[in-house]
Amino acid sequence: MDTVDDKANTVLQVIERYKNTVFRIAFAYCKNRSDADDIFQEVILRYLKARPEFNSEEHEKAWFVRVTVNCCKKHFFSSWNRKTMPIDEDIRFETAEQSDLFYAVMDLPLKYRIVIHLYYYEGYKIKQIAEMTKQKETTVATQLQRARQLLKTRLKEELIYG
Amino acid sequence: MDRDVYKSAFDNIEVSDKAVHDVIQKAAEINSQKGYRRKRRIGVLVPAVLLSIMIITVSVSAATGLTDIFSRYFSQLFTAEDTGFDDYSAEFIEKNAAYDYTTYSQDGVTMSIEGIIGDMNFLLLKSKLTAVDGYDEGTLAAFMSPKLYIGELKQGILPATCYRNIVDEGNDPLVKSAAYLFNYDDVETLLGRTDTETLTGKTATLVIKNTNAYEPIEIDLAEALEQSGEISIEGSDDLNAIPLSKLSIPFGNDFRSSIVLKSVCFVNGKLVLVIDSSGYYENPSIFLRDKISDRIIYRCDGILSAGKGNLEFYAFDIGDIEALENLEIVMPEEHHISLPLSVDNPKELDISGIDQSNIKGVTIESIRVSPLSLNIEGRVQEGTPIVAFENCAIRFKDNSVVKYTANGYYHSKDGVYSTGVPFGKPLDINLMDAVIIECNQTTLEIPIN
Numbered sequence A: 001m002d003t004v005d006d007k008a009n010t011v012l013q014v015i016e017r018y019k020n021t022v023f024r025i026a027f028a029y030c031k032n033r034s035d036a037d038d039i040f041q042e043v044i045l046r047y048l049k050a051r052p053e054f055n056s057e058e059h060e061k062a063w064f065v066r067v068t069v070n071c072c073k074k075h076f077f078s079s080w081n082r083k084t085m086p087i088d089e090d091i092r093f094e095t096a097e098q099s100d101l102f103y104a105v106m107d108l109p110l111k112y113r114i115v116i117h118l119y120y121y122e123g124y125k126i127k128q129i130a131e132m133t134k135q136k137e138t139t140v141a142t143q144l145q146r147a148r149q150l151l152k153t154r155l156k157e158e159l160i161y162g
Numbered sequence B: 001m002d003r004d005v006y007k008s009a010f011d012n013i014e015v016s017d018k019a020v021h022d023v024i025q026k027a028a029e030i031n032s033q034k035g036y037r038r039k040r041r042i043g044v045l046v047p048a049v050l051l052s053i054m055i056i057t058v059s060v061s062a063a064t065g066l067t068d069i070f071s072r073y074f075s076q077l078f079t080a081e082d083t084g085f086d087d088y089s090a091e092f093i094e095k096n097a098a099y100d101y102t103t104y105s106q107d108g109v110t111m112s113i114e115g116i117i118g119d120m121n122f123l124l125l126k127s128k129l130t131a132v133d134g135y136d137e138g139t140l141a142a143f144m145s146p147k148l149y150i151g152e153l154k155q156g157i158l159p160a161t162c163y164r165n166i167v168d169e170g171n172d173p174l175v176k177s178a179a180y181l182f183n184y185d186d187v188e189t190l191l192g193r194t195d196t197e198t199l200t201g202k203t204a205t206l207v208i209k210n211t212n213a214y215e216p217i218e219i220d221l222a223e224a225l226e227q228s229g230e231i232s233i234e235g236s237d238d239l240n241a242i243p244l245s246k247l248s249i250p251f252g253n254d255f256r257s258s259i260v261l262k263s264v265c266f267v268n269g270k271l272v273l274v275i276d277s278s279g280y281y282e283n284p285s286i287f288l289r290d291k292i293s294d295r296i297i298y299r300c301d302g303i304l305s306a307g308k309g310n311l312e313f314y315a316f317d318i319g320d321i322e323a324l325e326n327l328e329i330v331m332p333e334e335h336h337i338s339l340p341l342s343v344d345n346p347k348e349l350d351i352s353g354i355d356q357s358n359i360k361g362v363t364i365e366s367i368r369v370s371p372l373s374l375n376i377e378g379r380v381q382e383g384t385p386i387v388a389f390e391n392c393a394i395r396f397k398d399n400s401v402v403k404y405t406a407n408g409y410y411h412s413k414d415g416v417y418s419t420g421v422p423f424g425k426p427l428d429i430n431l432m433d434a435v436i437i438e439c440n441q442t443t444l445e446i447p448i449n
Helices: A005-028 A031-052 A057-077 A098-107 A111-120 A126-133 A137-161 B004-012 B016-031 B047-062 B066-078 B087-094 B136-142 B184-191 B219-227 B255-258 B301-307 B321-326
Strands: B100-104 B107-117 B120-129 B147-150 B161-164 B174-184 B203-216 B231-233 B257-269 B271-276 B287-291 B312-315 B327-340 B363-370 B372-382 B391-396 B401-405 B409-411 B416-422 B430-440 B444-446
Touching: A005 A031, A005 A057, A005 A111, A005 B016, A031 A057, A031 B016, A057 A111, A098 A111, A098 A137, A098 B004, A098 B100, A111 A126, A111 A137, A111 B004, B087 B107, B087 B120, B087 B174, B087 B271, B100 B327, B107 B136, B107 B327, B120 B136, B136 B174, B136 B203, B136 B327, B174 B301, B184 B321, B219 B257, B219 B321, B219 B327, B255 B257, B321 B327, B363 B430, B372 B391, B401 B416
Parallel strands: B231 B257
Antiparallel strands: B100 B107, B107 B120, B120 B174, B147 B203, B161 B174, B203 B327, B257 B271, B271 B312, B287 B327, B363 B372, B372 B416, B391 B401, B391 B430, B409 B416, B430 B444
16 A cells, blocks of 8 residues: 555655656746746646546656646736746856757747747657647647747857857 | 757756745645635735745744655645544534445445535545455555545545544454545536535535556457457557547446447557546546556557547557457446435524624625534625635534634625635534624624524
8 A cells, every 4th residue: 555655755756757847848938937936836736736647657747738838828828927027047058059049949939939848848749739738730830930940040140149 | 959959958947946845835734724615715815814824834844844744745635634523523423414324345345434414515424444354455545535526527526634533443453434524615616606506416426446456347359449440550640540430338337338438449559449438537547457467558648648529549559469369458446435415404594683784895694504614695895805704603502612714705796705614523503502703803693593
């Protein structure tokens, strides 16, 4: 039988496993730690409240990503957060390439940031991102293409003028 | 764009330990109030409650580590509480139960429902477990955390509180008693506002799910595949491309008859079951088991399982179609106990002679008391900042006074409000003398009999 400690450990492991996935998606949305912290907390509280059962680890991760995206949308579209937020300055990068790319992504419009993050960081396919963000596959594909184009332009500018 | 560069850039973004610590603290604090109704609050109540939580949080966080907080939190969730429920409460339920004794046996464990009482806010159920040859611990754990389903709702309620070994059973390790307090608030968004009318006549089903044990579903997979027309798709992972057959095989009788196998096919080494489920099951837990090794095969698709309409696709990586012969569909073992849901009519108190002139902006229209809780309803004039019945008390006939805390309230746009005050354990209304409530710095005393 799973003891209380076993169950606590299991849930602790789940949080450990997804805490940064959740936080990074939230950060990609909000561009600052404070709001990302709030979203992280909301997602974890939802998990602890619902304690959903998952059929596989993949299913489990998809649940966290989906709920995070939903929480981000809710957070972002509340009137309080419609204002433009500055990028959190307290981030250290090992290389200039990482830094340039990070800030170029952060400079993208909101709808592109999340698609780019799920595609490039989490490795999801277009179909999966469409399901998670409740958009058509063609919409996601277009967003991805435009985001790539914007990044390409901006990184090129960075290279020339930076 | 180079995916590795992107990943390494975002690897620098990590959640702080403090944020993780804080969320667990917050969960623990919220959970400690879980037995209470969580109605929509407005205005200044929210900051007041948050402030009180923050004060507790700050004082606890300095002295307690994350592991301790987790243990405490999960102790509240997964284990029983030994306090707050006494012999008197157990006896009260047995005497006043709206529903009588029933037993249910499974795998050498008999669960006896010894009494249920309910009102518009809560359902309290007392039971006794008896094992013939000792307890399989997985089964015992399952019996200790049943879910309550109401009517055809797909969403069940976990007990807000579970009291274990509430009565001395003569130290017999094979006999365990338990009481479960369910709070309808968890499904109120689906049920609408719960009241005598909305609950009476509905069936309550106690579902005890043992996730440590599986039971086979009597479906011949090879035959089902053949009936489906041996559909085999190569070179595509698009499960939506699966043509649907005319197959329609229910997973069993009773509850599981609402899970229907609609198609079986083989896609790139993956066995895909197309499932239509309704009723109590929403995305049911379905697995495959190797009949020879007893190995459980979990579904591998996760996200790709979205399906079409009501249909859900369950893909299992079994490698070779030949392996199908030794596979069977299994689901976690479940025990279902159906009970007619009964709501005791709460006692409506006579408030006609109560002077309400001092509680400005507020009109109390109804006060009802049941063995489990007190309900206050009325209207608030537009512009009234807040209506809080933070301090409520019951004066008993022996002149003792016990205070209870209102747990928040519902306040609709048209000014109708409702607040619930839970008692925590059942009380005999016949022993009560008066309800004392404080509202807008005015104390009102309403006789009960």
